[in-house]
């Protein structure tokens with residue numbers, strides 16, 4: 001067993017911290033949040049560091065699959081702003097990981113170099129107005145017409161669709177077919193005729209507005225089905241493959257990053273805020289809160305990086321990624337709320353970043369498979385789900 005951080009990861013982390021300090025100052029980040037603004041210029045500068053290619057094989061212009069490194073990028077960006085962290089995930093993971101895992105040879109050649117250079121961003125169009133966790137029941141329909149696919153239906157909570165190049169859309173490609181064998185994933189260009197995108201008002205992840213998307217007989221070439229011709233009706237297998245494990249970890253890494261920022265700010269505030277003639281950090285109740293927050297954060301981070309390590313080795317890690325996602329996102333929520341308590345009234349107002357951390361952390365146990373779904377997975381995978 002070796003818990004030492006390898007030198008290349010230490011360097012990666014230092015590079016990202018310098019980047020965040022220089023390009024993502026707190027004042028600018030607060031303004032992106034207030035304006036619900038995606039800072040494309042900062043995203044482009046991030047791409048110039050070469051981190052978009054950390055999910056892309058070297059032969060396609062990337063630096064090879066490095067899930068630990070990818071999680072570190074997500075964690076460091078999430079410490080400051082979801083308006084950059086989530087678009088990074090949308091490029092490196094939604095586009096890069098999925099194309100590297102499931103794309104046809106042709107698709108890899110065409111798109112992966114563009115992912116590595118930071119040119120491509122994918123949004124996920126999976127959830128629908130009546131379909132949340134039960135994704136196999138999607139009603140957006142795709143039918144073949146010669147060399148084209150025609151898509152009709154509605155997607156909900158499609159985050160970042162406005163600035164994405166493609167919506168990676170889960171469709172029912174054989175309505176009469178067997179469940180789990182009747183789905184496909186299609187890369188639908190956001191500029192296609194027949195698409196309309198409508199913002200939804202939501203609490204957090206400002207900068208990546210979540211949207212309702214409707215497809216009215218949208219036509220795309222069959223080459224945009226993930227996996228090409230062979231990918232038709234293989235969507236569920238792609239969705240639940242190795243990419244799903246990484247997806248759970250992406251959310252865990254965001255939760256760890258937000259929680260780390262919340263802990264840092266709360267610890268600093270406890271040193272500076274004086275009441276009853278002493279720093280509030282002198283009160284044992286505050287010290288104990290900080291101690292619990294630090295302990296939970298440490299455990300969440302260890303679970304995250306151990307699961308990422310398994311994924312890097314292509315070892316089975318569905319159980320570990322579900323446990324990491326469950327623990328890190330629930331711990332992240334608790335840590336952000338405890339930080340808010342330490343700041344008291346100042347934890348509730350926009351002059352401080354804590355209220356943003358709370359808004360963002362509350363989302364993490366919901367997306368990427370809710371905590372209840374992760375508990376179901378864990379019970380099943382660990383063999384505790386006894387049939388009644």
Ligand SMILES: Cc1cc2nc3c(=O)[nH]c(=O)nc-3n(C[C@H](O)[C@H](O)[C@H](O)COP(=O)(O)OP(=O)(O)OC[C@H]3O[C@@H](n4cnc5c(N)ncnc54)[C@H](O)[C@@H]3O)c2cc1C
Pocket residue numbers: 123124125126127131132133134156157158159160202204205210363366367368369370371372373376
């Ligand atoms: C801000 C935001 C951004 C999002 N971005 C995206 C995006 O970019 N793309 C996208 O496709 N989706 C996105 N989503 C959707 C998100 O992934 C869904 O919220 C999620 O899939 C769960 O769906 P639901 O919230 O409708 O919950 P439902 O599935 O309706 O569940 C409701 C409740 O019932 C519980 N529940 C459901 N099924 C079970 C079960 N089998 N066992 C036990 N409990 C269960 C859940 O845990 C939850 O508490 C986003 C959501 C939000 C709020």
